[in-house]
Amino acid sequence: MASSIPKQQLIKAIVRLFSESKIRSRFGIKQLTEIEGRLWDIRKDDLEGFLSSTPKGDEFFIELKKRYPHKMPRTFFLVKVAPRIYTQEIANDIAKIAKRERGEALFFNSKIRAVFLEGEGVIMSAMGVLEIPIAYERMLEYQIGDPPDSDRYGEIERTYAVEHAFIWLLDGYSHGIVCCSDLTALQAILKFSQNKLNLPLSVPNMPEKVFSRLIEKTETSSATFSGFPAGVPTVTIYAKDVARSAIFQELENDPGREQTAGFFRDMDGDLFASFGISKRYARIWTPWHYSKPWLVNAGKAIIKRTQDELSAEFEKDVAGYLSYFSNVSVMLGDKKLNGGVRKIFQKLLEEILIAHKHGNEINIDDNFILDLIKFQSKLDLQICVQFDCQNCGGGLGRCPDCLVPYSVKIADGEVGISCAKCKREISMEFDVSCECGSDLSIANFKNHIQIFPGPLLQNAMEGFISQNLDELNWSGAFVIDGTLLKLLRLRGRKKGIPGLIKLGDLDVWKSKAKIEKRRINNQYVELLNITKEKCFRNGVRPTLTGCKVCTSARISEEQFHKRKELCLPRIFGLPIEKKFDGIHHGREIADIKYKDTISGISVHIGIHLKSRVKSRPQKGLGRSVYSIKSLYTQTFYSAYQTLKGEVDFDVIGISIPNPVSKDVIDSIQVLINKLGYSLIVLEEKDWLQIFDAALEASAFNPTG
Incomplete structure (x- = not known):
């Protein structure tokens, strides 16, 4: 059986190792015939036999067989x-x-x-x-x-x-x-x-x-071109001197065609x-x-x-550079990005690379923002609106009735903003109200949109960059504020503070509320049902004046048992002698904001609160519940505002008086820790202890 040595390698070896006369004699090549051209007509096994007929030729033949096994x-x-x-x-x-x-x-x-x-x-x-x-x-x-x-x-x-x-x-x-x-x-x-x-x-x-x-x-032996009408995916040209043929020249110079493959000598x-x-x-x-x-x-x-x-x-x-990686699979959790979503992911990477080269900020196209909004769920993007309010300072835009962050969607090619729970839509044609009741001035909704990555997208981008983009020396996060994309440097989590902390880890709660010794008393479940994140005392929403009166007065046990009389922040503050209320004060970005210590280390804490919900799934509340969706948005909003330097938190928390699923806690913790914060979670069992401590504090502290 003939070897796998290329024929031209055998011919080159024969011409180099044997005299012209010996080659002509062995193969009967006439004097006027060019030797190399004639050898191409000789059977390959005859060439191999001739090459190995001398010790030197046989040695080289063995070497060639090793080279071409x-x-x-x-x-x-x-x-x-x-x-x-x-x-x-x-x-x-x-x-x-x-x-x-x-x-x-x-x-x-x-x-x-x-x-x-x-x-x-x-x-x-x-x-x-x-x-x-x-x-x-x-x-x-x-x-x-x-x-x-x-x-x-x-x-x-x-x-x-x-x-x-x-x-x-x-x-x-x-x-x-x-x-x-x-x-x-x-x-x-x-x-x-x-x-x-x-x-x-x-x-x-x-x-x-x-x-x-x-x-x-x-030298080109064949060339394959793409870019033809539907039904003709590619055209391949086979011809002698292909690169000099008229059809090759025509296709190569046509900007609508691209050579995608070829065979070369x-x-x-x-x-x-x-x-x-x-x-x-x-x-x-x-x-x-x-x-x-x-x-x-x-x-x-x-x-x-x-x-x-x-x-x-x-x-x-940058776009040409990233095109090299357009085939690379991108996984968000266990789902692979395909089609248009994969292209939007690539475009987002492109904008990040450009921003990295231009001072970490870049204005992006309105149409791209519409694409991000359109594919927000498939890309794990968190999208919200932020409003300025002359009365309370403003912040995260929420429905004043449901206290759920507004959702942002695309309807008929335009940005639409509405409450996901009550379906209330807001429009610039009518007055838009802050949750404090004040009217807001809005010129264009797009300027108020904020977009930032959820944990799955953040992980996918970090993995893609570290695995593929050797030239990019960047690790961080991004936020899109209106039409401005900003790259944010990740902060380091405070040394000595665990990634997930419990209420019992906080020194004030250990010393003043004796929280670790509190038993979980299920008789307070009814109190969890009637106490909301904001009170509705006397049938009206909380106001600055009303909250000031409440925090200055003693809270009686009867008030604990009266529906919507008290708010969760007020209850939370009683055991630790803090006077929290249910209304924002100038961009606080969290429902509860205070300083505590963990093993003597000072920490700034911001906690987002949600009222108890009726749903009680066996594994705890999942992400499909409106309140949990809201906590996702609010938590990441706080984290990214802190990265932007608008507030300073070391610990960011979520709180709802229900059991919360482990998957929800894990997914929030992954991103919160990655961004440089610790996470605290207050769920049903914690609030039963908090109410126990609050009732005791109210009974023994006449000043409230």
């Missing part, structure tokens, strides 16, 4: 990885997983049934490469044709074949190589790497400038004698089987050119 794959995909010293950092983990063989396989319900490690990682120290051998089981289908008289003749039979692949990770490089047969296998290997090896690999799209650098000094190049490249999925293939050292060196050359071009593109064209 049969077993090496011919299709390669560039993958984006985080630059690490892989030969030292993960080789041991790979070895442990490999010992379990197929027992650690990832299974699929597709043409690829299973993917697993075929063996321990191979460290090629001299080249700084870790090779991870992969095996996968591919479904094969065929029609039964033997024996011809079989009852099952012509039926479809399915079986599975084991195929082989490997991942190459290069020390210090931000790209690796996956060698496998096709895109179906690649997709399965990427999932296996993520789920079983905890090694995220991303498949990029090759930019035009990288594509151009890889094919410079080559480069006899003297430093990559391959001939190879194909597809921009999509950064795929490279060759007709020959090359040796590992050759492939590694070629891979390093390709990766270096790619990284050089990406660095240059980052400086010149």
